[in-house]
Amino acid sequence: MIPTPNLDHLSPGDYELVYEPAEDTFLLLDALEKDAEFLRNEIKPCICLEIGSGTGCVSTFLGKILGDGTALLICTDINPYASAITNKTGYHNSIQLDSITTNLVNGLLPRLYHSIDILCFNPPYVVTTSDDLYLSKSIIEKAWAGGIDGREIIDKMLPLVDVKYFLFKIN
Known part of the structure; x- marks a missing residue:
């Protein structure tokens, strides 16, 4: 069992500005964990993208699943507070995340078109x-x-x- 990322660095005030992980988030974590072996051994991702990263919980969890640190974990969020918190969550869980403040994938396409190996999106x-x-x-x-x-x-x-x-x- 892969532990849920530690979010102790966040305060109640942070959740007034950023979506707090809820049931939908945890369902996504469960699905990723269920397919962890497939993601590691079959997909062998180079580039992962999470759209709407919020706290960074999902990308941090994905980073824990992938483990070796060779995949680039890109996160986007329209909320600048979420982008900053996403980076903090990765840091506090020893996972390198690259968070970008943008709407969906603005600024990433066409450069990354057909290059994303894993896309996570809790819209x-x-x-x-x-x-x-x-x-x-x-x-x-x-x-x-x-x-x-x-x-x-x-x-x-x-x-x-x-x-x-x-x-x-x-x-």
């Missing part, structure tokens, strides 16, 4: 208005605001994804 999916996505004054709301039908962010990202494997946990 915001709460049904909100489109205005909540683009006009919200609260940075934390962007962590869960999914727009119309909760799919606006997902629908922006899907056309950019070209994957060989899908990892799902279906009960």
Whole structure:
């Protein structure tokens, strides 16, 4: 069993600005752990990307799974506080993360197109208005605001994804 990354360096005030890991985060960690051997031995990733890294919990966990430190772990988040906290989480767990403040993959494409071996994305999916996505004054709301039908962010990202494997946990 791979331990959940240590987040003791975060304060309650940090969670007012950054999405606190919740059930959806832990389901993603469980799926990654279930497929750990496949990720290490079959995929053998060189470049991993997490979109919407929040606290950096998922990428740090992925770094623990991969273990040897040879994969580049890139994290993006639209929230500058999340980008800073992601780097701190990696540091406090001895995992090198490279966090970039950007919207989804802006600035990474086309350079990284067809180069991402593992993509992790826990998209915001709460049904909100489109205005909540683009006009919200609260940075934390962007962590869960999914727009119309909760799919606006997902629908922006899907056309950019070209994957060989899908990892799902279906009960």
